[in-house]
Amino acid sequence: MKKANEGADVIALSQKRVNCHGCDAGELCLPNGLKEDDLLALEHVVRRRRSLAKGQTLYRMGDPLLSLYAVRRGSVKTNLLTQDGRVQVTAFYLPGELIGVDAIDEGRFPCDAVALEETELCEIPWADLNHLAGRTPALNQQLVRLMSREIVRDEELLMMLGHLGAEARLAACLLNFNARYKRLGALEDRFTLSMSRQDLGDYLGLALETVSRFFTRLHDEGLLEVQGRDVRVLDASRLRAMVSQPNGRRGLRA
Incomplete structure (x- = not known):
């Protein structure tokens, strides 16, 4: 089995150290809340992954957990094949979010991770991070918080797929993106979706045609302004x- 940093379609990692002080996503990532000395120690173990x-x-499903990855710029999706052969997107990761936390328990990645656009990530060797967190309470607390975020993300996906109607799934997904992009500094409830309609369908358990139809409906009903992948929430x-x-239909005209 190939490791996560091997293979023709997995790019090599740069060994250059990063400067967490100058990262726009630092307030959402591992450095958040760390004292200067702890931040310098973290910078010593973090490496940058470019382009x-x-x-x-x-990485691919089944690869051993060697590192976690923090998104600096761009976005990433994780997905797997279900037993009946369908693609299930399990998460979308934006700047400041940590990828690979779901591999900590078993020591292997449970899904594939693929860039949705040109993306820059920081590689954080898990053994080094785990050792540093053991002697840095603030870092350990932040790591636990990010792991908790991953658990909540999984629970939200299960809730959407199991309890919400089709339109409500899309509405919940868009509200989630709106909140996350606001944390990144987006203004006026505007954001650009880096994923395709097919990716959204694979995440929400909906056909491509259904996702496209609901986008059109929400636009026509005045809840969204949609131009390609550019979305503006008009009526949150x-x-x-x-x-x-x-039934996921409240608030729409008959």
Whole structure:
């Protein structure tokens, strides 16, 4: 079995150390809340991974956990094949978010990770990070917080697939993206989706045609302004109302 840093379609890692002080995503990532000495220690173990091209693989399902990866720029999806052969996207990762936490328990990655666009990540060797966290309470607390975020993400996906109607799934997904992009500094409830409609369908358990139809419907009903992958949330309260209803239709005109 190939390791995560081997193979023609997995790019090599740069050994250059990073400067967490100057990272725009630092307030959302591992450095958040660390004292100066602890931050310098973290910078010593973090390495930069540059120019992961769109569609390029970061790691594959079954690869051993050697490192975690923090997104500096761009975005990444994780996906796996279900028993019936369908692609299930399990998560989308934006700047400041940590990829690979779901491999800590078993020591192997449970899914593939693929760049949605040109992406820059920081490689964080797991053995070094685990050792540093053991003697740095603030870093250990931040790592636990990020692991908790991953658990919540999994629970949200299960809730969407198991309890929400089709339109409500899309509404919940868009509200989630809106909140995450706001943490990154987005203004006026505007953001650009880096993933395709097919990726969204594979995440929400919906056909491509269904996702496209619901985008059009939400646009026509005045809840969203949609131009290609550019989205502006016009009526977040009605989107939230859709999510709160089992049939996912509240707030839309008949």
